[in-house]
Amino acid sequence: VEIVLATHNQHKVEEFQRLVSRDVPGITVLAYDGPEPVEDGTTFSENALIKARVAAAHTGSIALADDSGIGVEILGGSPGIFSARWAGSQHDSTANLALLLDQLQDVHEEHRAAWFACHLALVVPPGIDGTEPFEHVAVGTWRGALATEPSGTNGFGYDPAFIPDGERRTAAELSPAEKNELSHRALAFRALVPVLQRLVPE
Ligand code: ITT
Structure with a gap:
């Protein structure tokens, strides 16, 4: 599949x-290089569905999209759905991270709680062998706190500043395998596995 x-x-x-x-x-992952829709939803789930629907319609294949971001408690959950463009429309992840840490400059360690959220949308279009069309969204949350300075070179985005609960290292100091055991994306994916398994013929 x-x-x-x-x-x-x-x-x-x-x-x-x-x-x-x-x-x-049993699943083969294909890259997508078709049109990118405007992500004008008001929630992670809406944006994930917008992206997956466009890809499914464009390719006629089953499509999986990820909308994700970081929420900071003391900022009322921001950047949230605006994580990719927090410092402007250029999607510059170094600038996004620098701005966020700057905004929290005077915030004490105990008030730096944050979480990563990942919403995965699976869209099965009409015409796929062995299944009716359907849509499914799975969600994962990874809780932790923001460091005062970035550290580590693995991962991407806000990983160098995110210290997961139960860890002393940042997400960018975890190995890719460790991150894939714990992360918001891994948790959302785990919730999606039974749905994906039903698409794979025995
Ligand atoms: P697509 O829309 O093409 O999937 P994108 O990077 O624009 O790519 P989003 O709109 O979902 O994706 O934005 C998510 C942003 O949240 C991303 O750019 C990162 O800055 C941050 N983010 C999401 N998951 C992350 C992770 O595992 N580690 C660090 N930062 C993450």
């Missing part, structure tokens, strides 16, 4: 390729 991964973020692609081959080896 082939699934198109409706993302232009190469880091997400790498994480999904490891997750899929580890947990649902």
Whole structure:
């Protein structure tokens, strides 16, 4: 079974390729380079569905999209759905991270709680052998706190500043395999595995 991964973020692609081959080896992940819709939803789930629907319609294949981001408690859950463009429309992850840490400059350690959220939308269009069309959204949350300075070179985005609960290291100091055991993306994916397994013929 082939699934198109409706993302232009190469880091997400790498994480999904490891997750899929580890947990649902009957699925082949294909890259997507079709049109990118405007993500004008008001929630992670809406934006994930917008991306997956466009990719499924464009390719006629099963599509999986990821909308994700970081929420900071003392900022009322921001950046949230605006995580990719927190410092402007250029999607500059170094600038996004620098701005967020700057905004929290005077915030004491105990008040730096944060979480990563990942909403995965699976869209099965009409015409796929052995299944009716359907849509499914799975969600994962990874709780932790923001460091005062970035540290580590693995991962991407806000990983260098995120210290998961129960860890002293940042997410960028975890190995890719460790991140894929714990992360918001891994948790959302785990919830999706039974749904994906039903698409793979016995
Ligand atoms: P696509 O829409 O093409 O998938 P994107 O990077 O624009 O790619 P989002 O709109 O979902 O994706 O934005 C998510 C942002 O949240 C991303 O750019 C990162 O800055 C941050 N983010 C999401 N997951 C993350 C992770 O595992 N580690 C660090 N930062 C993450």
